[in-house]
Amino acid sequence: SLQVRTTQEHGGDETIGMVFSTCVxxxxxxxxxxxxxxxxxxxxxxxxxxxxxxxxxxxxxxxAVLETEEGNSIVIExxxxxxxxxxxxxxxxxxxxxxxxxxxxxxxxxxxxIIRGVQAQELIKCSSSTRYVQAVYCHATGxxxxxxxxxxxxxxxxxxxxxxxxxxxxxxxARSTP
Numbered sequence: 001s002l003q004v005r006t007t008q009e010h011g012g013d014e015t016i017g018m019v020f021s022t023c024v025x026x027x028x029x030x031x032x033x034x035x036x037x038x039x040x041x042x043x044x045x046x047x048x049x050x051x052x053x054x055x056x057x058x059x060x061x062x063x064a065v066l067e068t069e070e071g072n073s074i075v076i077e078x079x080x081x082x083x084x085x086x087x088x089x090x091x092x093x094x095x096x097x098x099x100x101x102x103x104x105x106x107x108x109x110x111x112x113x114i115i116r117g118v119q120a121q122e123l124i125k126c127s128s129s130t131r132y133v134q135a136v137y138c139h140a141t142g143x144x145x146x147x148x149x150x151x152x153x154x155x156x157x158x159x160x161x162x163x164x165x166x167x168x169x170x171x172x173x174a175r176s177t178p
Contacts, residue, residue: 002095038085040113042068044105047140049133052097062133065094066105066140068112076119076136078129083119101137108142115140 008014046067051060063077075084087093118139122132138144 002092038068038070038072038074038112040111040116042070042072042112044108044110044112044115044140045069046102047105047137048102049100049137050094050097051100052093062100062130063097064133064137064140065090066112066115066136074112074115076115076133078123078132082123083116103141105141108140110140110142 003020004016005018005020006014006016044066048065048067049062050065051062053059054061061077063075066074066076068074073086073090075087075090076082115136119136122135125132127135135144
């Protein structure tokens with residue numbers, strides 16, 4: 001749940017001072033030991049890639065949410081539990097993250113079984129957590145076969161530099177080079 005704390009001077013405008021999110025951590029089951037509640041034959045109908053802030057203000061991590069035709073959700077990220085089925089706090093988590101890209105996958109032919117195999121192969125590689133999530137996303141949408149795996153970040157036509165998103169707003173801003 002979300003709690004919003006505001007202040008308002010007498011006769012003045014109300015100002016949001018703080019937003020708190022409280023939720024119980026999901027009880028994810030470790031990969032390879034999960035109850036097969038989501039069947040391998042279920043088709044993936046939607047894939048969404050998110051980015052969220054980690055503990056510090058400058059570090060971020062990516063995760064993908066895959067939705068099946070049966071209404072199930074699978075969260076994929078490169079952590080201790082890389083595959084979580086129908087986590088209870090997914091709505092709260094997604095509300096605090098930013099969507100990088102989202103796509104309807106009905107025509108991709110991807111199933112939960114195919115993605116389980118891809119995900120297991122990608123875990124073996126020594127790629128970053130972001131590249132891992134991007135690879136799984138690309139396989140779910142069918143982009144891996146057509147175009148190869150690409151980032152969800154777009155490049156500026158003028159500078160050739162990737163866009164980044166400000167945490168204060170959803171507007172893209174040009175990335176500065178170090």
